Amino acid sequence: MTLKEAYEYGQVQLKNAEIDDAVLDAWYLLEHVTGISRSMYFMDMNREISSEQETMYRTYIANRAKHIPLQHITGVQEFMGLEFCVNEHVLVPRQDTEVLVERVLEDLESDMQVLDMCTGSGCILLSLLKLCGYANVSGVGVDISEEALKVARQNAESLEVNAQFLHSDLFEKVEGLYDIIVSNPPYIRTSVIEELKEEVKFHDPYLALDGKEDGLHFYRRIVEESPRYLKKGGKLYFEIGHDQGEDVSKLMKDAGFVDVTVKKDLAGLDRVVFGVYSYSDNEQWRK
Numbered sequence: 001m002t003l004k005e006a007y008e009y010g011q012v013q014l015k016n017a018e019i020d021d022a023v024l025d026a027w028y029l030l031e032h033v034t035g036i037s038r039s040m041y042f043m044d045m046n047r048e049i050s051s052e053q054e055t056m057y058r059t060y061i062a063n064r065a066k067h068i069p070l071q072h073i074t075g076v077q078e079f080m081g082l083e084f085c086v087n088e089h090v091l092v093p094r095q096d097t098e099v100l101v102e103r104v105l106e107d108l109e110s111d112m113q114v115l116d117m118c119t120g121s122g123c124i125l126l127s128l129l130k131l132c133g134y135a136n137v138s139g140v141g142v143d144i145s146e147e148a149l150k151v152a153r154q155n156a157e158s159l160e161v162n163a164q165f166l167h168s169d170l171f172e173k174v175e176g177l178y179d180i181i182v183s184n185p186p187y188i189r190t191s192v193i194e195e196l197k198e199e200v201k202f203h204d205p206y207l208a209l210d211g212k213e214d215g216l217h218f219y220r221r222i223v224e225e226s227p228r229y230l231k232k233g234g235k236l237y238f239e240i241g242h243d244q245g246e247d248v249s250k251l252m253k254d255a256g257f258v259d260v261t262v263k264k265d266l267a268g269l270d271r272v273v274f275g276v277y278s279y280s281d282n283e284q285w286r287k
Contacts, residue, residue: 001048003045003049007030010061013026017065017066025070032060072092077092080098084126089150089151090120091120091205096271099263099265099272103263103274104124104182104274108132108180113137114128114139114180116181117142118183125139126155129162130161138162138163140163140166140178141163142165143165179235180237181222181226181236182236187218187219187244192215216244223251223252223257227255232279233277237272238272240273244270252273256278
């Protein structure tokens with residue numbers, strides 16, 4: 001089988017399986033298996049691939065045709081210019097979440113401590129620590145899933161980032177005070193999950209999707225508990241669904257957060273909410 005034949009085979013199989021972006025996914029899998037670039041493909045498309053590569057490519061195409069996410073097949077996803085390992089135990093990092101990371105980076109300063117709630121693959125925390133430019137910024141990633149934390153630790157090692165990870169149901173085992181708490185919690189309404197694409201509803205971890213009845217369950221819990229873990233002037237940042245800006249903003253304001261702001265993504269949709277906790281006179285112990 002030549003490169004051209006393989007690519008054409010992949011496209012046909014994925015189109016027949018009604019895979020979105022069938023042409024692109026067929027290419028990504030060919031690139032992953034053979035290591036060939038676009039330019040090299042067009043220069044040498046009639047080159048034979050090895051029998052091992054053909055077998056692997058056919059297997060990957062068959063898996064993608066079953067609507068297994070592309071990133072679960074390749075095991076990697078780029079995020080913030082960094083390569084992260086992913087599998088079925090974590091959500092695949094999305095470009096939308098880069099808006100959250102970029103906004104936190106604007107406020108991140110030397111000696112700060114960051115808590116990443118619902119860390120998953122660790123993509124948010126590790127990107128912040130890797131890209132902030134400060135060697136003395138520290139961070140802790142929290143998740144209820146031990147399997148997700150294994151992925152996060154693997155990513156920390158491969159990116160050579162010094163971060164701690166904690167198995168905890170939200171703040172249950174968290175200690176200390178933080179300058180920044182950031183979270184991309186489960187925020188999809190339970191009733192909506194069945195309407196999602198097969199790649200999401202059948203292959204992403206349900207725990208990382210389900211925001212309960214109204215999608216706000218974890219926002220409520222984090223907003224309520226986070227003030228006990230924020231330093232004076234500490235900030236809370238959330239990624240949100242496109243229709244949750246007003247609701248999450250109200251939750252934060254009602255809990256004592258000020259300067260609450262909603263930031264839109266590149267598509268013009270509400271994507272990030274953040275604010276500063278305004279501590280009261282009986283909370284003078286904060287530093």
